[in-house]
Amino acid sequence: MPAKLRSRVRTDVDLEAAGRQVGRLYVPHSSQESAYGAVTSPFACIAGAQGPTVLLTAGNHGDEYEGQIALLKLLHRMDPADVHGRILVLPSLNLPAALAGRRSSPVDGGNLNRSFPGDPSGGVTSALAHFIDTELLPRSQFALDLHSGGSSLEYLPCGMARASDDAGTRRRILEALQAFGAPYSFVFETAPDERTLTAAGLRQGVLHIGAEIGGGGTTRPATLAVAEQGVHNFLVFAGVLRADPQSPASSRVLAVHGADYLRAPVRGFFEPVFELGDEVDARQLAGRIHFPEEPSRTPAEVHFATTGTVVCRRVPTRCLPGDCLAHLAS
Numbered sequence: 001m002p003a004k005l006r007s008r009v010r011t012d013v014d015l016e017a018a019g020r021q022v023g024r025l026y027v028p029h030s031s032q033e034s035a036y037g038a039v040t041s042p043f044a045c046i047a048g049a050q051g052p053t054v055l056l057t058a059g060n061h062g063d064e065y066e067g068q069i070a071l072l073k074l075l076h077r078m079d080p081a082d083v084h085g086r087i088l089v090l091p092s093l094n095l096p097a098a099l100a101g102r103r104s105s106p107v108d109g110g111n112l113n114r115s116f117p118g119d120p121s122g123g124v125t126s127a128l129a130h131f132i133d134t135e136l137l138p139r140s141q142f143a144l145d146l147h148s149g150g151s152s153l154e155y156l157p158c159g160m161a162r163a164s165d166d167a168g169t170r171r172r173i174l175e176a177l178q179a180f181g182a183p184y185s186f187v188f189e190t191a192p193d194e195r196t197l198t199a200a201g202l203r204q205g206v207l208h209i210g211a212e213i214g215g216g217g218t219t220r221p222a223t224l225a226v227a228e229q230g231v232h233n234f235l236v237f238a239g240v241l242r243a244d245p246q247s248p249a250s251s252r253v254l255a256v257h258g259a260d261y262l263r264a265p266v267r268g269f270f271e272p273v274f275e276l277g278d279e280v281d282a283r284q285l286a287g288r289i290h291f292p293e294e295p296s297r298t299p300a301e302v303h304f305a306t307t308g309t310v311v312c313r314r315v316p317t318r319c320l321p322g323d324c325l326a327h328l329a330s
């Protein structure tokens with residue numbers, strides 16, 4: 001078997017040093033503008049007394065802002081003297097995408113959260129995934145990856161995890177979601193995508209959860225508060241922060257199944273007749289798709305296929321066949 005390739009990603013952060021360091025990851029990228037250049041990602045390590053390592057990430061998708069702002073604010077206030085263990089913070093994982101307001105990297109088109117376990121010889125996105133998979137996840141016992149709906153979707157604020165077949169892991173994941181303390185917790189019961197960061201963490205035995213907080217390519221005080229409170233509560237849950245949880249209200253746990261996704265059958269303008277958070281029934285009218293190019297054509301009705309709570313909705317009115325218009329949880 002060929003020797004496993006090591007990462008070419010460099011960092012100016014010493015992962016074994018105590019105290020507070022804020023630096024970068026450097027992913028080599030030779031381009032027209034910079035022959036020996038690099039794509040960077042901000043990276044911080046805050047280490048105090050003995051304790052576990054927690055990996056905090058946001059900006060995995062560049063146009064999801066609540067987590068990115070919450071982690072930047074955390075870096076400003078976190079004192080290593082308060083840390084029992086080590087906190088690894090990547091506030092804008094896919095920095096080129098974040099700066100461009102894009103879901104995927106404008107450098108190589110890579111969707112970082114579909115790139116794990118990555119490839120050290122691949123493009124910048126895949127090489128970054130590989131570094132996280134081989135250098136950061138193996139050092140971590142707990143991990144939190146903060147997402148939102150991005151430009152095209154809006155979510156009810158939730159902690160999120162995929163279901164585990166192992167009873168012990170499933171119980172710990174539910175405990176982590178309750179500790180995170182978002183108003184909702186979603187457990188995905190469908191066949192999971194193995195290419196995500198949280199899937200990579202769970203493969204390595206890391207207690208790894210995600211979050212979908214708001215979206216629409218923007219941020220609001222209420223959604224940002226869920227992200228900031230959730231980060232604090234997760235650090236307390238991991239034992240790295242000795243503090244009280246904030247607003248430890250019970251989170252409503254809902255399951256998401258494969259059939260819960262409502263997709264556009266045709267191209268047009270989608271007129272929804274539901275709101276985010278509505279309880280809906282199977283066969284209930286979800287909305288109509290209008291045809292701007294054919295004003296005389298009768299709008300196409302779209303109906304929900306299952307019963308549940310609308311936890312996610314499409315933001316842009318324009319839709320193409322296959323676009324997710326909403327999804328439910330029950």
Ligand SMILES: [Zn+2]
Nearest residue numbers: 061064147148
């Ligand atoms: Zn995302």
